[in-house]
Amino acid sequence: MDFFAYKNNKLYCEDVDLQDIAMECGTPCYVYSKKTLERHVEVYKNAFKTKNNLICFSVKSLxxxxxxxxxxxxxxxxxxxxxxxxxxxxxxxxxxxxxxxxxxxxxxxxxxxxxxxxxxxxxxxxxxxxxxxxxxxxxxxxxxxxxxxxxxxxxxxxxxxxxxxxxxxxxxxxxxxxxxxxxxxxxxxxxxxxxxxxxxxxxxxxxxxxxxxxxxxxxxxxxxxxxxxxxxxxxxxxxxxxxxxxxxxxxxxxxxxxxxxxxxxxxxxxxxxxxGRSISGNAGVLLTKVEYIKDNFLIADAAMNDLLRPALYKAKHDVWSLTESKAIDQVWTIVGPVCESADVIAKDHPINADVGDILAIKTAGAYGFVMSSNYNSRVRPAEILVDGQTFNIVRSRESFDDLIKNEINLND
Incomplete structure (x- = not known):
């Protein structure tokens, strides 16, 4: 169970319209639900009949x-x-x-x-x-x-x-x-x-x-x-x-x-x-914007450097539009801009979308940002935590200065 759902045809995380997050924080960005994380921890704690236990969250997942x-x-x-x-x-x-x-x-x-x-x-x-x-x-x-x-x-x-x-x-x-x-x-x-x-x-x-x-x-x-x-x-x-x-x-x-x-x-x-995954996985989504349409490709601004799992494991993630559709009559292969043929987010995926639309890559909370990189000199995305009707940036989007801050120019 998670707290990502359509309300009045708009996709929400808890009580926040994801479109508002995309507009304010930009894309790509990771969005996490506090309520989902807390709910999953509570499910584990309540499942034990004995008090003689310890739940150690796997830090590598998130x-x-x-x-x-x-x-x-x-x-x-x-x-x-x-x-x-x-x-x-x-x-x-x-x-x-x-x-x-x-x-x-x-x-x-x-x-x-x-x-x-x-x-x-x-x-x-x-x-x-x-x-x-x-x-x-x-x-x-x-x-x-x-x-x-x-x-x-x-x-x-x-x-x-x-x-x-x-x-x-x-x-x-x-x-x-x-x-x-x-x-x-x-x-x-x-x-x-x-x-x-x-x-x-x-x-x-x-x-x-x-x-x-x-x-x-x-x-x-x-x-x-x-x-x-x-x-x-x-x-x-x-x-x-x-x-x-x-x-x-x-x-x-x-x-x-x-x-x-x-x-x-x-x-x-x-x-x-x-x-790890069973606590953090469906507590997060990756928001991405459609930049171009080419043949049957939706070319998004998120890539394998942001979410490696599809390229590394051939993992499949559901992708939702931020606007609910009663009927889906389009099938797309959603790809990123990284210069690798493996940079495929979802293949032959049914979704209604157009240039400029924001998409939500579901179940991205685990092994998402933690496996991200700066490949192609791309900055890593922001991370946002939603709490009820409010949201906060919990990691700022990287800048070009972040990319080169540890590099040394020998000619300087």
Whole structure:
């Protein structure tokens, strides 16, 4: 559910006409709904029957500090995958004890920052990472909490690029024997404390059976780990729940959590989830203006540098006109101005549109702005947050000065 809807034939975000935002802020621009974000967080929180849980929002899906502050105020922790994301979470006042640091390539400085801030856990993904964290902790006379990320051998997720829980994927540790070996090493370490077991099987997952198998696997492996050491604090099942991009039916957070809680009914550990897309995805749209019509092409001012998903994953996004039509009698391929044939927003899409019209690319809140770039020396778009009848710019549109501010002209 989201709060983008037609009222009197005009497309609104909550109680704001999107045309007004386009006219005042220009296009392309991202528009987020505060009410939608809050609603999705509340759905996750209310879905748990047990209070022994933690929801860590995936910062990589949408990292604007105003959005993170909103999610923090609504009681979530954060899943981060870089030092920059960790600094964003800390900047908005997140509780370090509700921050989990994932990712396969944590640098020395990133680990040091996490240790200094006292985060909940590093989700370790290799033996080498365990040794590095131990070394840094030892040098600073610290005991650091870690969780082991393992691959449950569940093949799930949308595009091949977002499947992450199989043997051979770069993420996690692939065999139970390797996990147990690392667990034993951590238990014997003076500077490491094993607090959890973690996994993440992919993204845009529609099949709840994949989650049931994952919960079953993590429970069985946790029992083996506890046989060689102390009890664990949490079991982290990651995120990845799919959302509808083209009116497709998707499982709800309630469905997901019901499956997980049923499988982990006897587990002592608290349950950690890392939702991203299912909170932020349909909370945002990308507004774009039609610049030209050429044959069957609508040439818009938004491009693959603004929204990479269609080019990278062949992802499909619904596109709406800001004016509701009773009958649609046109089919267009909507493209951007970037000099790549892959710069296609939507192919053979039914929509009534003309030059100068504003279009809304739906379900663009997750992996939208965060994956944007300055390719073709294009400035990145503004971000706007709607709250009821008001809206605020939460990131200004870049300027040419922004493009070159870190460059050095050797002739000056």
């Amino acid at each position: 990292s604007n500090i105003s959005i993170l502050e909103l999610i923090n105020k609504n009681g979530c922790g954060f899943d981060v995958v870089s030092g920059g994301e960790l600094k964003r979470a800390l900047y908005i006042g997140a509780d370090p004890k509700k921050i989990i640091f994932s990712g396969v390539g944590k640098s020395y400085d990133e680990i040091l920052l996490g240790i200094q801030e006292g985060i909940l856990s590093f989700n370790v993904e290799s033996e080498a990472e365990v040794y590095r964290i131990e070394e840094i902790a030892s040098l600073r006379n610290k005991i650091v909490d870690v969780a082991i990320r393992f691959n449950p051998e569940v093949d799930s997720g949308g595009h091949e690029y977002i499947k992450t829980g199989r043997k051979g994927d770069k993420f996690g540790i692939s065999s139970d024997d390797s996990v147990l070996k690392i667990a034993n090493y951590i238990y014997e370490s003076k500077n490491l404390n094993l607090v959890g077991l973690a996994c993440h099987i992919g993204s845009q997952i529609m099949d709840l059976e994949s989650y049931r198998l994952t919960a079953k696997n993590i429970k069985e492996l946790s029992i083996k780990i506890k046989e060689i050491g102390n009890k664990l604090d949490f079991l982290d099942l990651g995120g990845g729940l799919g959302i509808p991009y083209e009116n497709d039916k998707t499982p709800s957070p309630q469905d997901l959590i019901s499956i997980i809680e049923a499988e982990l009914m006897d587990a002592e550990e608290r349950i950690v989830l890392e939702p």
